[in-house]
Amino acid sequence: MNCFICFFIPNFLKSETTWIGLTVFGGFVATEEKIPKSRFLAITLAPFIILSVILPLLLGVFELLAPPLKMLILLNSLASSVDLLNYILVSLQVPKKAILVSNGPNSYWRSDQMAKKVSSLSKPM
Numbered sequence: 001m002n003c004f005i006c007f008f009i010p011n012f013l014k015s016e017t018t019w020i021g022l023t024v025f026g027g028f029v030a031t032e033e034k035i036p037k038s039r040f041l042a043i044t045l046a047p048f049i050i051l052s053v054i055l056p057l058l059l060g061v062f063e064l065l066a067p068p069l070k071m072l073i074l075l076n077s078l079a080s081s082v083d084l085l086n087y088i089l090v091s092l093q094v095p096k097k098a099i100l101v102s103n104g105p106n107s108y109w110r111s112d113q114m115a116k117k118v119s120s121l122s123k124p125m
Helices: 002-006 037-061 067-079 081-093 112-121
Strands: 018-023 026-031 099-103 106-110
Touching (some): 037 067
């Protein structure tokens, strides 16, 4: 499923700064690409929406929603709580047209408006 989420990351096939991994706790995708806020929010919500909303609906329609699958879906929903918190924090704290970059566990953002203000302040009078 994380391979699908890679398609949200710009140029992930050519990128040397995008990784797909698997740990004991599950799969992950990490990138150090510059990503607009809207795409960052989509990447953050994609696993929850796909695995905890769309998949159960599809399995329910085809009557394939077995109890073990219900447990895995519930576990994914619980694990996605960190992603949902990240979504809330970014949507509230990062300006609308900002660009985000992740470096390991840390994420940074820069707004073009801020960069223009800083460059205008540093010009000699």
